[in-house]
Amino acid sequence: MNAKPFALRNLLVLLRKWMTEMSDAGRRMTAGNGQLIHPGSADWHDAQKYFQGILEERLLQQSLVEHSAIKDAPYDHIDASLQQMCDEWCGQIKKETAFYNRNNILRTTAYRKVYEESPELHWALLAHLVSRNGGYNMTDLRGQVGNMTLANQEQDTLFGFLEQCNYLIFQDAYPQLRLYQLGKRYGSAWLPLLRSFHASIFMQAAWNMFMEFGHSPMLTIAQIINEQSYIEKRVIQDPDMQQQVFSAPLFSMQELFHLTSVVFPALDHDGEINTYFGIFMDDFLSLKQRIRAGKVLYNILFQGSAYEPKLELLQFAQKVKHTGSRADYVPALFSKRSDDRARFFSPELQTVWPNQSHPSIVATDWCTKVDVMRELSMMHILPQKAGDITSAYLRKLEEIRTLAQFLPFS
Template structure:
């Protein structure tokens, strides 16, 4: 047990050594959060006995969360539904858009190109990794939203119930601060920190995924696959063909990089209200299916137009179909993968060091979301690889 704690301490030290941006003086709000976190981490909180009403509320929250945590499509829809009710919770929409990308990555594993590059075992392992991460984040984040909803209905701070749902003391402090100051930016960045830190031990440092996924795929295919592109579609100038903004992630196994990416994605999505309205309008009018047909029906189809066993040929040129070519197969999630029965989430609070609040400091720099050219190049690389049937991946 001591060895595990020491290992975690070493990773924390490395994490803060790699966290290099100019440190700003903490604001009064962040100083207040710092002091509250230090107090919470020093002493074990004495929880009072729950009333029957509180026990019933927690049971209802668990039931509602499980009902919406069936698969990527149900989770993604739940995030958007919540955001439309409570638009001050910006992370709900950010989570919706990122979860859409997770679904597209899942169905890519059954699509035209990756099914030719990866064998069935690797595809199942990678799907398990994507699905487990998507499931874990939802079962941690969505109960927080339901506690907030209940607080709003009662006009009463109910965040003292968060620990009974295995939510980090970090988020208990942040929600209490949000209830008082209503700082949507701070809450969003805190949720980014929380969810990525929550995944760190459970996914990234999990020996199974390190062996079966990262060692097999992360380093070999990072620059080839589209898994590292996160796309935010909106209605483009061409009828029926969405445009998009986005970002690219490198080094998924770095907690620092994932948090910084989350901050960039949030800035990109919310820095321009006109752009945000376009993405929201697209999301509302295009229900998530998991198929990339959702945004480019002229290139992708959720029905396989090819003949069984037919030779794979090049179909794309500059993100357009070549003359006479049929569309790329991108199945709906419901046809690509069966629902998964997950084991309970691993227990334990990731929060150990108050210095993580340095991430909460706001950055003013606008983010350039141009990603179309990079994404088109990635699609053409995938197509060439599928055409060559590179056996080093199977």
């Protein structure tokens, strides 16, 4: 009997069991103390009321004026003395966006730089850590298991899906982050510039709220909603993507390639990675589930109770260079060397995927109804060490390592 397909089937069964356990753990984590709620605090209520008022006003404007007229409107409400400076900002941001949006490695670096300069922008740190996972997913396709199970065309198709999501979110979010950084010294004068970068009216209202209330959690939840909604019609509901990527059996390989998982390694004071936080989603194709997952991850990162992993996760982000290889955080199981027979081959991203060119983005606004405000909710404080998946994660990695010894990798 040929040992290779038999061992591969065992590996797939093992990984499916792992995913089931992690999904069950995620459901337990978000039950009870993890229920989605609308916080009752006065500051949240006031900020949300202000946010909704701005959004309703913008939606009314959108119904009265053609979008093309709005997006090309002059920088109304900006003092003439700031006009030239605003033009310079826009030129600088467009150059930066084009530079960093060439690949996952650069995007991930850019998010970290934004957070280090402006720690009030919580979403930037969350985006950095999630973007690292995007890079791992990309290299998995060209790694040992990917080469064993997928043809080159299938690898290219799944990479194209991951890259498009990665690219679109950065193209939308990064200019907004940089506009805030460049313009915050001038108060709210920079806000009309958001239209120059085709920011959704939902995010225009969110930034108005932030400049008025400085409410970082609400801004972060708004950014989670915005970016997942932004890719919903452009990628998830795209007919070509539906046919090429999400149809069985190709997308069923999502379990093998962790497309529904996000893992945050924590670097302790001794420089060791001994703790892992994260979640495994039940339904990646569901917009509500992706938004919910973003909220859970944000809660793990910033809203933890007695044990808050943010410092250790930030330590990992700052100290461990992002190469896209899973060897960056599980060197006991993954290796960057293809001739390492004891570990899974996990290459650096830029050695296996060249920079991609992308078509021009059509400026359309996903936000058409104020009903989206229903998603603007936080979560209760989670239990101590919420999201800590270390024990189950490492146990399953050891099982995979044991099985790998019997796989005749080539």
